[in-house]
Amino acid sequence: MLCFTLRLKPRKTGLPRWGAAPCAHRNSSHKTIPLLKSQRPQKVLYNIYVDNDRKKAKIVISNRRYLIGSLIFLTACALITAFIMEWRARAGDAGEALNFATHNIRPFLIEALVLLLLMLLISSLLGDAILGSGLVFAAFVVMTFVHVNKMAARNEPFIPVDFTFIFNVGDVASMTKPMDNAKQIVLIAAVLIVCVAVSVLLRRRAGVKQLSVRRLPRVRIAAFAFSVVMLLTLTYTFMFPKDLRTFEAKIMGFDFNDWDQSVNYKQNGFIIGFLYNMAIVRMDQPAGYSREKIQDIVEKYEQQAAAENAKRTDPADSDVNIVYIMNESFCNPNGFKKYFPYTGGNAVPNVEKIAAENPSGYVVSPAFGGGTALVEFEGITGFSNWFHGVTLPYHFSVKKRASFPSVASYLKNKGYHTVALHPYSGLMYDRRSAFKAMGFDDFTDKKEFTYTAKDRTGLYISDRSAYRELLKSLADTDG
Numbered sequence: 194m195l196c197f198t199l200r201l202k203p204r205k206t207g208l209p210r211w212g213a214a215p216c217a218h219r220n221s222s223h224k225t226i227p228l229l230k231s232q233r234p235q236k237v238l239y240n241i242y243v244d245n246d247r248k249k250a251k252i253v254i255s256n257r258r259y260l261i262g263s264l265i266f267l268t269a270c271a272l273i274t275a276f277i278m279e280w281r282a283r284a285g286d287a288g289e290a291l292n293f294a295t296h297n298i299r300p301f302l303i304e305a306l307v308l309l310l311l312m313l314l315i316s317s318l319l320g321d322a323i324l325g326s327g328l329v330f331a332a333f334v335v336m337t338f339v340h341v342n343k344m345a346a347r348n349e350p351f352i353p354v355d356f357t358f359i360f361n362v363g364d365v366a367s368m369t370k371p372m373d374n375a376k377q378i379v380l381i382a383a384v385l386i387v388c389v390a391v392s393v394l395l396r397r398r399a400g401v402k403q404l405s406v407r408r409l410p411r412v413r414i415a416a417f418a419f420s421v422v423m424l425l426t427l428t429y430t431f432m433f434p435k436d437l438r439t440f441e442a443k444i445m446g447f448d449f450n451d452w453d454q455s456v457n458y459k460q461n462g463f464i465i466g467f468l469y470n471m472a473i474v475r476m477d478q479p480a481g482y483s484r485e486k487i488q489d490i491v492e493k494y495e496q497q498a499a500a501e502n503a504k505r506t507d508p509a510d511s512d513v514n515i516v517y518i519m520n521e522s523f524c525n526p527n528g529f530k531k532y533f534p535y536t537g538g539n540a541v542p543n544v545e546k547i548a549a550e551n552p553s554g555y556v557v558s559p560a561f562g563g564g565t566a567l568v569e570f571e572g573i574t575g576f577s578n579w580f581h582g583v584t585l586p587y588h589f590s591v592k593k594r595a596s597f598p599s600v601a602s603y604l605k606n607k608g609y610h611t612v613a614l615h616p617y618s619g620l621m622y623d624r625r626s627a628f629k630a631m632g633f634d635d636f637t638d639k640k641e642f643t644y645t646a647k648d649r650t651g652l653y654i655s656d657r658s659a660y661r662e663l664l665k666s667l668a669d670t671d672g
Contacts, residue, residue, distance in 0.1 A: 260412060263322040270326040271309035274333060275301060275464075278308075281337035282463040284344070293462065300447060304464040307427055308333075314420040317413040323395070327388030331381045337463065338377050342369050347563035350458045352470040357588050357623075364618045367652075431468035507607075514667055515604065519572055521565055522656060566622040573631060574599045587627035594630055602632030610634050610670065614662055616642060616654035637666070 279301075280290040294301045308329060316325030340351035346368070358365050366374055449469065450457040458466035526533070526540050539545065547553075559578050560567045567578050570586045574597065578586060591597045601611045612635045619625040619638035628636045639645065643665060644658040
């Protein structure tokens with residue numbers, strides 16, 4: 194093997210710029226190729242090794258040039274990924290993505306900065322800028338895919354709490370088109386394969402693996418620490434942007450919206466909207482708050498309830514079965530005739546007859562067209578979702594407790610055997626654990642249903658099958 198080193202002389206010597214020096218190559222014989230002699234210190238540009246057997250040349254780049262090149266590469270990847278991410282998050286509308294990148298330049302650049310820090314973080318762990326940028330790109334392919342599908346189904350963006358569904362990937366994937374899922378898998382696989390191939394090729398051809406093993410670990414540790422600190426700082430800034438809501442927000446180009454997160458994501462970008470929703474609602478302690486004060490309030494309303502209930506008959510004291518139905522797929526179309534007129538007579542005469550002959554009325558639902566667990570929580574417990582902000586009560590409140598007060602726990606204390614039926618997976622929203630904490634003795638999901646027929650065009654267990662399962666459960670109950 195033939196080995197020589199190309200060096201650069203200082204300009205002010207007045208001598209020819211190129212010089213030669215011997216180069217030691219591990220486990221190989223070499224000789225020095227004389228170019229022009231120089232007595233002054235020289236700076237290494239790169240080493241070139243010529244393998245006479247394989248007829249190939251290998252360039253070993255200096256540490257400094259490799260690190261600078263990696264940083265430039267990551268910056269370019271971050272900017273490109275930021276644009277592609279916005280393009281995907283806006284359902285493939287390139288014009289809207291371009292308008293955001295050019296007219297909301299500061300939010301766009303901050304998004305690119307977050308991506309750059311994430312790529313720097315992963316690259317410092319792997320020691321490979323190409324693979325690090327590829328993994329970050331692949332992660333945002335998944336996130337934007339979920340975001341677009343969630344927006345199409347519920348007009349709600351992808352938020353941090355949605356990561357709790359990572360253990361229900363199969364159930365979530367069944368809600369999207371199989372062909373769309375396959376396309377995303379192919380895209381991610383292609384990106385990662387290309388990144389690995391390019392990385393391996395460069396290491397073999399450019400000799401990056403010959404870089405100093407003594408100096409680079411320190412650089413990687415410094416890059417890792419810097420990226421972690423900066424990411425935590427940016428995350429906290431946009432989680433609690435009290436100072437960014439007014440003057441500073443306008444200067445930086447942000448316009449935060451508390452009540453409509455789909456607008457928040459469009460105005461401020463996918464990443465800033467995502468970080469904004471990482472905050473959990475925090476309450477300041479009210480003046481005069483104490484355990485004793487709360488106990489006084491509890492006793493006050495317990496006395497009022499006892500006085501009112503003395504005039505009533507408690508259904509739980511009667512020998513009756515109590516059935517509580519929460520059906521998100523049913524509505525009375527007569528209530529919407531003004532907005533969606535139809536002909537053919539009354540669609541639900543039996544429902545209206547029962548409502549007329551028994552106590553009935555309307556309640557305000559905290560969600561519709563999705564967010565099933567939010568409605569369940571309020572309906573079963575009587576507590577408001579407001580205190581949970583963007584989090585899910587089943588995950589962050591209910592299942593963390595051994596017991597949680599609800600209509601089920603009340604009836605259980607009255608001697609009832611409490612059963613919950615749900616025609617879908619019990620793993621979704623972690624219902625199985627949450628319902629146990631709320632006082633249900635048994636929980637039956639679709640895997641344990643006897644009746645699982647679907648409607649002719651339906652994808653899930655039909656209401657008819659669910660009601661048949663309910664009647665079976667009542668028939669199997671003793672008493």
